[in-house]
Amino acid sequence: MREFTLPSMGADMDQGRLIEWLVAPGDQVHKGQAVAVVDTAKAAIEVEIWFDGVVAELQAVPGQMIPVGQIMATIVASEEATLPVAPPEPVVQARAVPSERPALRPVASASHVEIGGVRRRVSPAARKLADERGVDLAGVSGTGPLGAVTLSDVERAAAERASVPAPPVEAATAAERQALVRQAIASAMSRSKREIPHYYLSETIPMARAIDWLAAENAGRSISERVLMAVVQLKAVARALDGFPQLNGFFVDGVFQPAPTVHIGVAIALRQGGLLAPALHDVAAKDLSQLMRELADLVARTRAASLRSSELTDPTITVTNLGDQGVETVFGIISPPQVALVGFGRVAPRPWVTEDGTLAAVPTVTASLSADHRVTDGHTGAMFLASLYDWLQRPEDL
């Protein structure tokens, strides 16, 4: 028998409120499967289980506040499992079981809610919106896959009863969530500055080649297939990290543990203030088109407050891009237990001495590295930035 406890969902989250279970006793569960929806300060999170088995007992009840590490359910190995007492509902059988590592699932692919004895699929984003707008999900018809209630279904239902005045608690709840996000950032960043001896390096990188290459690449693509420079930069970071595993991983209990893959935490500003940096998984192994699609999906789900627990815990390094806001350089604060953060400023024409020694206006970007001095020294950081420089000069190889 194994215990399924509420996993840590980042250094800044120590508890969550169970919204619902997505599984029932007797259900077979697989590593990576979302088994519960937990509301945290930042978002409604689909919590994934990290081992296979059969659900024996659900100990946590919906509505309950659960600290990280508390037992939520007990799971037995498949061979230990006796036949479930009650025959499983047919709908349970039809439930989609995500394949091996379902890191990114579209918002519409849904969790369940019990309404009048009928299991229905509701995306976390839709549930959140329904909560905020006071929409009763029982009265909403779903248009998503397998009749799932999607965000737009809830929006439509909310619009239909728009004449009903919103309850006054609504604003307070939104403000409250915002305050919690602020608090979570404050606690993580304070811990970082208390515990991590940061060092900072920066390098100005000419971007003419990358810009020309990307323009030619995008010219042949329809608008919805075009790739942003931010994606080229993310891929270049992942490729450059190949040679510097000391910058990619976690510092836990006084020891650095390098990570086998590069999951980049992408800093995403929330429209109502605050930010999250969920993982874009396995960046080095994916091509730019796929990364672009996954980034767009990740940003949309982050802003809809609909993420999976692995996306919050997996980042092995963070990349922040403040170029759109027009700054030249960003020196970031490392998100513990990670050990490095790469920042990009604005890509813009600046004076530059070219290879033949003449002065020219050339588009450049300042890339910075904030790194943990307990794990690496400036020398390593400098070599990493030099490698990043090189990768951005040959974008066709990314």
Added chain:
Amino acid sequence: MDDAELRSAVIAELRTIAPEVDGDEIRDDRPLRRQVDLDSLDWLNFLIGLHQRLAVEIPEADYAQLVTVDDLVGYLKARV
């Protein structure tokens, strides 16, 4: 479509990206991205939305001339 209809389409699309936008407060002759907080992905999604709504092709090479609401309306008007 006349200018007013195109402007409403532009504002409606903008509001799908930035719901807090009030169309009456947007100055049509001033850079849009100075008035609304849009990053490069927001901007791309905004243009994709206009492309889908109005069936207008917007090559990347033209992005630079689309700065204000007036620019957008003029550009779309010539192509709708």
